């Protein structure tokens with residue numbers, strides 16, 4: 001493909017959570033489609049992030065890693081500033097950084113009754129405040145140029161079955177709609193993606209918390225999820241990345257405030273569409 005036919009040729013993108021899973025697939029796909037990409041992820045994920053950068057560069061793409069905790073406003077400003085200073089601007093953001101539970105949480109991830117307040121706050125901090133800080137920092141740089149912001153929500157935004165994770169994803173969805181409403185006059189589009197069950201580290205963590213240390217119980221948890229999906233399989237990170245690509249590209253030019261579900265039919269069957 002020539003650079004003119006690439007769907008993000010000349011664009012500059014920030015992907016939070018880009019060291020792993022959906023974020024890594026998105027950063028890789030965006031770079032393959034011609035975007036210069038800043039990957040923002042936790043300093044503890046430096047090796048994973050640098051290997052995504054190396055793989056992008058090996059394929060002729062352009063990427064940088066900026067160690068970033070999305071709950072830290074100053075760090076997020078720095079990640080956005082790196083995109084603007086290194087690549088000359090920022091056109092697209094995918095807020096993929098997210099957690100299913102506090103790392104110290106041992107019980108099921110979906111129970112609220114025995115949840116510590118600091119564990120509740122941790123999930124909201126990353127999944128809602130982190131998205132707010134990311135979108136705020138990027139949108140301030142897009143006010144004159146326009147741009148596109150994509151938020152990783154979840155089918156959990158519409159299903160009250162995942163405890164604080166559901167609460168946080170419902171918050172991320174409403175945050176998306178509020179931002180879309182506020183930023184539309186500036187030609188900044190803001191949309192959310194609501195995947196179902198995608199094969200990533202985050203899903204593995206849910207299986208461990210729900211199934212405990214028993215590998216068979218974890219496998220049963222995954223099989224049950226697979227059987228719930230009308231398409232009868234888990235999703236792959238690339239399938240979600242393609243949705244993000246559609247939303248930030250010119251093909252998504254009339255979408256704002258929407259929630260798209262690349263989920264094998266779960267939202268349609270079990271979450272009201």
Ligand SMILES: NC(=O)c1ccc[n+]([C@@H]2O[C@H](COP(=O)([O-])OP(=O)(O)OC[C@H]3O[C@@H](n4cnc5c(N)ncnc54)[C@H](O)[C@@H]3O)[C@@H](O)[C@H]2O)c1
Nearest residue numbers: 017020021022042069070097098152154197198200201202
């Ligand atoms: N995997 C699924 O089944 C699924 C389903 C629906 C929604 N989602 C959402 O998609 C997004 C990506 O999840 P994934 O499945 O790729 O998970 P993942 O665990 O593979 O990747 C998440 C990334 O976010 C990073 N991260 C976590 N906290 C951070 C912080 N404070 N600052 C910066 N980076 C941070 C992690 O280091 C990791 O690299 C999340 O928002 C998740 O809630 C995932």
